[in-house]
Amino acid sequence: MxxxxxxxxxxxxxxxxxxxxxxxxxxxxxxxxxxxxxxxxxxxxxxxxxxxxxxxxxxxxxxxxxxxxxxxxxxxxxxxxxxxxxxxxxxxxxxxxxxxxxxxxxxxxxxxxxxxxxxxxxxxxxxxxxxxxxxxxxxxxxxxxxxxxxxxxxxxxxxxxxxxxxxELEEAWLDGVLPMPKYVIALYDAPKELGELKVSIEKVREKKKYSKFVKKYEELRRSLQDADGIDRIIAKHLRKRDSKVIVFCPNQKKLQEFMLLRREWFGRVNKEVHAYKTTSADPYGSRDFQEFKEDSSSALKVLYCINQLNEAVHVKGIDAIVMVRPTKSPVIFQQQLGRALTSGGNRTPLVFDLCNNFGSLGGIAGMQERMERAYEKKSEQGEKPIYEPKDFHVIDEIKDPRELAEELREALNPSTTIDEKISFLEEIAAQNGGQL
The missing domain is CATH 3.40.50.300 (P-loop containing nucleotide triphosphate hydrolases)
Structure with missing residues (x-):
C-alpha cells in the first residue's frame, strides 16, 4: 500500500x-x-x-x-x-x-x-x-x-x-475547530438535596421562622415535582434513536446503579438499549469498549465508564455524553467534555451535566465568561470568529428549583454583608482604643 x-x-x-x-x-x-x-x-x-x-x-x-x-x-x-x-x-x-x-x-x-x-x-x-x-x-x-x-x-x-x-476550549468553539455542544443541566439526586434542607429546617426553634421555611420548602418540593425527570429531559434533547452515548460514573457502585436505570433514562428515546461498560480495573473493559465502537445497530448504544475514557482515548460518532461524576477538577471536566468533541465534526454534540446539588451550575460555571473574553480578545486583534458566544446554548432544566433552593438556603444561613463586617470591626476597634 x-x-x-x-x-x-x-x-x-x-x-x-x-x-x-x-x-x-x-x-x-x-x-x-x-x-x-x-x-x-x-x-x-x-x-x-x-x-x-x-x-x-x-x-x-x-x-x-x-x-x-x-x-x-x-x-x-x-x-x-x-x-x-x-x-x-x-x-x-x-x-x-x-x-x-x-x-x-x-x-x-x-x-x-x-x-x-x-x-x-x-x-x-x-x-x-x-x-x-x-x-x-x-x-x-x-x-x-x-x-x-x-x-x-x-x-x-x-x-x-x-x-x-x-x-483554549472556548477559542476552539468560537473558531469552529471543535463543534459547539448544546449543554443541558439537570438534577439526578433531588431527594438527597431535599433531605438535607429538611434536616436544616427541623433544627429551627423559632416558630415564625420555622413556618416560613416549611412553606418555602413545600414550594420547592412542588417545583421539583412539576419539573421533568431525567427520562423526559434526555428524550426532549436526544432525538436520534440510534445515538451513541457515554455516561461517566463516579465509582463502580454508581456505575452498576446507572446501568440498571438505562431503560428508565433512555427508554423514551429508544426501547432497545445496548449497554456496555469499561473501567480501568475491568479486564473485559477493552472488549466491551470495542463492541460499543463497532455497534452499528438501530439500538441506542450506551457506554458506562469510570475513568477509562477521561484521557486520550477517542471514539468517533459520539452523539452525547452524560456527566454524573461529581468533580471539581477542571482537568477531568475538560477530559470528559472532550469525549463528545472532535475536530472536523459538523454535528452539535449533546452534553447532559447531571448535578447532584441545587447550588451547582456543574462544570459550566465560568465557561460562558471565558468565551466572552476570548471573543473580545479576538475581535480586538482584528480576527472574526465563525461563532459568537450567544451560539453556545445552555439549557438549565432546574433553574426555578435552583433559585428556590438558594433562597431557602440563604434564609437558613444568612451571609454577613460587607457593611455588617465593617460595622463589626469598627465596634471592636472602638472597644480597644482604635486597635483591632
Whole structure:
C-alpha cells in the first residue's frame, strides 16, 4: 500500500510550524490544545517528516497508544511510524527504580505532560531525559495546570514557558475547530438535596421562622415535582434513536446503579438499549469498549465508564455524553467534555451535566465568561470568529428549583454583608482604643 502524507487541519498545521520553528532554537517546546483537536496527528507528522530520527512517546496507558494508532490508519492509510516507540509513564517509573536501560532517542514526546508533575511518574520522566541528554523534549496537553497540586504550571516547569501554540476550549468553539455542544443541566439526586434542607429546617426553634421555611420548602418540593425527570429531559434533547452515548460514573457502585436505570433514562428515546461498560480495573473493559465502537445497530448504544475514557482515548460518532461524576477538577471536566468533541465534526454534540446539588451550575460555571473574553480578545486583534458566544446554548432544566433552593438556603444561613463586617470591626476597634 502506498504511504500517504499526513495532512493537518489548519489549526494543527499552524501549531506544527510554530513547534518546528521553536525547536530550531530550543531543546524544549510544547503545544497546549483542547482534547479532540488532534494532538497525536501532530506527533505522527513529526515522525513522518523526520524518518532519520527516533521518537520516544511517553503516555498514560497502552490502550491510549493502540487507539491513537488505529485512528492514524484512517487519517494516513499505509503509514506506520517505525521510528516512534511508546512507553507508559508507569514503565518509565519502574525503569528508573531498577536502573534499567532506556531506549536511545532523538526526540522525547510527553503526551498529557501535566502528568510529569506527579512525584513518581516525574522521576521516570527525569530518568528518560537523563539517559537521552541530547534529545529534544516536546509536550502536548489540554490542561497544563495541576489544579490539585497548588496550581503548578507544567508548561513553565518543563518547557520554561516555550509554548509553540496555545488554544483554549472556548477559542476552539468560537473558531469552529471543535463543534459547539448544546449543554443541558439537570438534577439526578433531588431527594438527597431535599433531605438535607429538611434536616436544616427541623433544627429551627423559632416558630415564625420555622413556618416560613416549611412553606418555602413545600414550594420547592412542588417545583421539583412539576419539573421533568431525567427520562423526559434526555428524550426532549436526544432525538436520534440510534445515538451513541457515554455516561461517566463516579465509582463502580454508581456505575452498576446507572446501568440498571438505562431503560428508565433512555427508554423514551429508544426501547432497545445496548449497554456496555469499561473501567480501568475491568479486564473485559477493552472488549466491551470495542463492541460499543463497532455497534452499528438501530439500538441506542450506551457506554458506562469510570475513568477509562477521561484521557486520550477517542471514539468517533459520539452523539452525547452524560456527566454524573461529581468533580471539581477542571482537568477531568475538560477530559470528559472532550469525549463528545472532535475536530472536523459538523454535528452539535449533546452534553447532559447531571448535578447532584441545587447550588451547582456543574462544570459550566465560568465557561460562558471565558468565551466572552476570548471573543473580545479576538475581535480586538482584528480576527472574526465563525461563532459568537450567544451560539453556545445552555439549557438549565432546574433553574426555578435552583433559585428556590438558594433562597431557602440563604434564609437558613444568612451571609454577613460587607457593611455588617465593617460595622463589626469598627465596634471592636472602638472597644480597644482604635486597635483591632
Amino acid at each position: 502506498k504511504m500517504e502524507g499526513i495532512e493537518l487541519y489548519p489549526h494543527n498545521q499552524k501549531a506544527y510550524d510554530n513547534l518546528c520553528a521553536m525547536l530550531r532554537d530550543s531543546n524544549r517546546a510544547c503545544v497546549v490544545q483542547p482534547t479532540g483537536t488532534g494532538k497525536f496527528v501532530i506527533i505522527a507528522k513529526m515522525a513522518q517528516d523526520n524518518p532519520g530520527k527516533n521518537f520516544l512517546l511517553l503516555g498514560t496507558n497502552d490502550y491510549m497508544y493502540i487507539d491513537q494508532m488505529a485512528n492514524l490508519s484512517d487519517i494516513a492509510p499505509g503509514f506506520t511510524p517505525k521510528n516512534l516507540q511508546f512507553m507508559t509513564y508507569a514503565t518509565a517509573m519502574a525503569k528508573a527504580r531498577c536502573g534499567d536501560e532506556i531506549p536511545r532517542c532523538d526526540v522525547i514526546v510527553a503526551d498529557e505532560f501535566h502528568h510529569c508533575g506527579a512525584p513518581e511518574w516525574g522521576k521516570g520522566v527525569q530518568y528518560v531525559v537523563e539517559n537521552n541528554p541530547d534529545a529534544k523534549i516536546v509536550g502536548f496537553s489540554a490542561t497544563p495546570i495541576r489544579y490539585s497540586d497548588k496550581g503548578r504550571n507544567m508548561a513553565d516547569e518543563m518547557f520554561v514557558g516555550n509554548i509553540a501554540s496555545s488554544m
